[in-house]
Amino acid sequence: MSIVDRWLLPDGIEEILPPDAAHLEAVRRRLLDAFASAGYELVVTPMVEYLESLLTGTGGDLDLKTFKVTDQVSGRMMGVRADITPQVARIDAHSLGREEITRLCYAGTVLHAIADNQLASRSPVSVGAELFGDTGRDGDIEIVSLMVDSLQGQGISPIRLELGDVGIFRDLMTTTDVAPETQEEIFALIQRKATAELAAVVDSTGFATDIASQIKALPSLCGKGEVLEAAAEIFSGNDRIGGRLVNLAEVSRAVVARFPDLDVYFDLSELRGYAYHTGIVFAAYPGGVGKRLAKGGRYDDVGRVFGRARAATGFDIDLKALAALIPLENVAVREKVAAPKRADDDEGRWQAIQRLRQEGYAVVENDDPAADKQLRKVDGEWQLTGQKK
Numbered sequence: 001m002s003i004v005d006r007w008l009l010p011d012g013i014e015e016i017l018p019p020d021a022a023h024l025e026a027v028r029r030r031l032l033d034a035f036a037s038a039g040y041e042l043v044v045t046p047m048v049e050y051l052e053s054l055l056t057g058t059g060g061d062l063d064l065k066t067f068k069v070t071d072q073v074s075g076r077m078m079g080v081r082a083d084i085t086p087q088v089a090r091i092d093a094h095s096l097g098r099e100e101i102t103r104l105c106y107a108g109t110v111l112h113a114i115a116d117n118q119l120a121s122r123s124p125v126s127v128g129a130e131l132f133g134d135t136g137r138d139g140d141i142e143i144v145s146l147m148v149d150s151l152q153g154q155g156i157s158p159i160r161l162e163l164g165d166v167g168i169f170r171d172l173m174t175t176t177d178v179a180p181e182t183q184e185e186i187f188a189l190i191q192r193k194a195t196a197e198l199a200a201v202v203d204s205t206g207f208a209t210d211i212a213s214q215i216k217a218l219p220s221l222c223g224k225g226e227v228l229e230a231a232a233e234i235f236s237g238n239d240r241i242g243g244r245l246v247n248l249a250e251v252s253r254a255v256v257a258r259f260p261d262l263d264v265y266f267d268l269s270e271l272r273g274y275a276y277h278t279g280i281v282f283a284a285y286p287g288g289v290g291k292r293l294a295k296g297g298r299y300d301d302v303g304r305v306f307g308r309a310r311a312a313t314g315f316d317i318d319l320k321a322l323a324a325l326i327p328l329e330n331v332a333v334r335e336k337v338a339a340p341k342r343a344d345d346d347e348g349r350w351q352a353i354q355r356l357r358q359e360g361y362a363v364v365e366n367d368d369p370a371a372d373k374q375l376r377k378v379d380g381e382w383q384l385t386g387q388k389k
Contacts, residue, residue, distance in 0.1 A: 012122030128316030164270035221268035338371035352382035
């Protein structure tokens with residue numbers, strides 16, 4: 001490697017410089033403060049874990065995203081976390097082991113071996129909240145409300161909330177004996193909304209007529225509230241799916257009552273996280289367009305492999321994407337004070353520096369004419385002088 005190349009970073013890996021780093025940290029702190037005000041306790045998860053712990057119940061997508069290394073101590077395979085949610089589920093199920101409802105939150109960098117797309121970071125910073133032990137609709141309403149409230153608290157408005165339920169597709173597949181690879185093909189076609197290809201595969205698979213028509217209808221079931229009405233007609237003979245549609249409607253109604261300006265969009269073909277989500281899924285977009293800022297959903301019983309199955313729902317926010325939408329001037333910037341070099345009265349000088357730092361100033365120990373203010377000894381006392389205009 002030449003000297004010129006030594007400063008290059010891998011594709012999708014970026015550093016954050018001043019003042020953007022302070023801006024990012026300020027946004028992170030406000031989010032965690034918002035979670036704390038709702039009763040969510042902070043946990044800090046390890047950067048690496050044994051692979052089977054990281055990937056349990058998460059499916060192949062996370063497996064492909066996970067960097068894998070060999071532990072030189074044990075010889076076992078470890079992974080660098082690509083998602084923090086499975087770690088928090090392990091903490092709830094095993095490390096804490098509480099019987100009551102548990103609310104946990106986190107913030108940290110994750111690492112992706114493969115980026116979500118060509119423009120995506122491979123080292124996103126994830127900030128999220130997880131609710132364990134609440135099996136009912138109230139838990140879904142609480143966690144969706146917290147996500148929306150957290151984003152609005154950062155000045156993001158309007159917000160488009162997208163709601164779906166992966167359980168609808170799961171329920172349809174449990175009524176068939178279709179091979180797993182065919183299910184995966186159908187899943188991919190629904191995600192792409194490739195209606196013609198989907199119809200061809202479904203028609204050649206031998207589904208019952210009603211199930212086939214319901215599967216083929218999924219890509220078209222996206223839009224406003226009328227989508228749920230149309231879906232209720234299509235799935236009228238399936239009480240389980242009917243219950244999921246009622247739940248979506250009730251969650252939407254409750255959240256909109258709390259946030260009247262919210263733009264709600266339903267997409268019943270959204271199967272993101274199908275490998276481990278078990279019910280409602282949701283995402284938030286700024287103004288209905290652009291990059292997704294937050295995503296989440298229900299993932300009941302993932303903790304079973306850690307010894308205890310628990311109802312669970314949660315979300316995570318892409319901190320870098322969120323911070324990019326917040327004006328830098330919204331972050332409090334400390335006024336910079338330049339203190340002179342050490343003098344005979346260094347004890348008094350140092351006490352003045354410490355006092356100013358406690359008052360919120362950024363005091364540097366050198367003569368800096370570009371500083372906002374100067375610390376000078378005037379008539380035997382250390383005082384602030386020379387405020388910039």
